[in-house]
Amino acid sequence: MGRESRLxxxxxxxxxxxxxxxxxGDLLLKRGMATIxxxxxxxSGLANALRLTATNPIIWLAIFxxxxxxxxxxxxxxxxxxxxxMPASAISYAGVTLLAVIFLHESVxxxxxxxxxxICIGVMLVGQTKPRTTEAAAPQKAVA
Amino acid sequence: xxTFVLLALFVCTTTGGEIAMTYGMKATGEPERLRPKQVxxxxxxxxxxxxxxxxxxxxxxxxxxxxxxxxxxxISFVIPASALSNVIGTLGAKYILKEEVDVARxxxxxxxxxxxxxxxxxSIPVR
Numbered sequence: 001m002g003r004e005s006r007l008x009x010x011x012x013x014x015x016x017x018x019x020x021x022x023x024x025g026d027l028l029l030k031r032g033m034a035t036i037x038x039x040x041x042x043x044s045g046l047a048n049a050l051r052l053t054a055t056n057p058i059i060w061l062a063i064f065x066x067x068x069x070x071x072x073x074x075x076x077x078x079x080x081x082x083x084x085x086m087p088a089s090a091i092s093y094a095g096v097t098l099l100a101v102i103f104l105h106e107s108v109x110x111x112x113x114x115x116x117x118x119i120c121i122g123v124m125l126v127g128q129t130k131p132r133t134t135e136a137a138a139p140q141k142a143v144a
Numbered sequence: 145x146x147t148f149v150l151l152a153l154f155v156c157t158t159t160g161g162e163i164a165m166t167y168g169m170k171a172t173g174e175p176e177r178l179r180p181k182q183v184x185x186x187x188x189x190x191x192x193x194x195x196x197x198x199x200x201x202x203x204x205x206x207x208x209x210x211x212x213x214x215x216x217x218x219i220s221f222v223i224p225a226s227a228l229s230n231v232i233g234t235l236g237a238k239y240i241l242k243e244e245v246d247v248a249r250x251x252x253x254x255x256x257x258x259x260x261x262x263x264x265x266x267s268i269p270v271r
Contacts, residue, residue, distance in 0.1 A: 081243045114262055115263035129252075134243055
């Protein structure tokens with residue numbers, strides 16, 4: 001296997017791990033926020049929202065998954081282009097739609113299928129470009 | 145109006161944070177192997193990079209802005225609107241990070257943006 005295809009597989013596997021953690025995290029976050037209700041955009045409203053989110057166990061579970069996402073994200077960005085990782089991670093929208101059809105037996109509108117198709121074509125287009133187009137930077141010691 | 149100001153702030157903080165993070169991670173250099181020990185070492189090096197600490201507050205702001213937006217508006221509005229950050233992010237990658245964004249990559253990014261908007265208009269079944 002060539003160096004570039006190995007890099008591509010490694011990158012896409014990491015993006016997949018990222019997407020799974022982010023989806024589970026977001027889902028839990030939405031669920032946690034639903035129990036809190038609309039946030040009032042005033043000093044006391046924001047402080048109150050901050051307190052409620054910090055004491056909500058669902059939000060903490062969400063944060064756990066989002067930390068997993070963060071670690072995958074930081075790692076993949078250490079070798080792959082930002083402009084490669086960002087669009088490739090949009091494959092999650094297609095994944096969520098397929099899961100909704102397979103497991104929740106939801107009906108999906110033609111408009112949404114069009115969206116999924118466009119995302120898949122877009123991700124394939126980005127996916128076949130070189131995962132890394134910049135040179136490896138010299139290790140930065142200044143702030144270490 | 146407040147929603148659009150918040151949305152603009154969300155896009156700026158997201159893109160700014162991610163670009164700072166990418167810059168920091170590139171400077172950190174990738175882990176030798178994808179084993180827990182090496183990844184932990186990598187994370188240790190990453191958090192001692194200044195750009196990481198530029199990225200984190202921006203990403204944290206973007207996280208809280210998203211929480212507020214989601215509590216104000218349906219997800220079917222918030223997600224398509226935030227898909228715009230893909231375009232802004234790609235511009236940032238090209239001009240700030242000096243990544244080579246060729247025609248295929250641009251086309252991919254635009255298709256993804258339109259696709260995300262179409263998918264989310266039907267409200268994502270995540271409840």
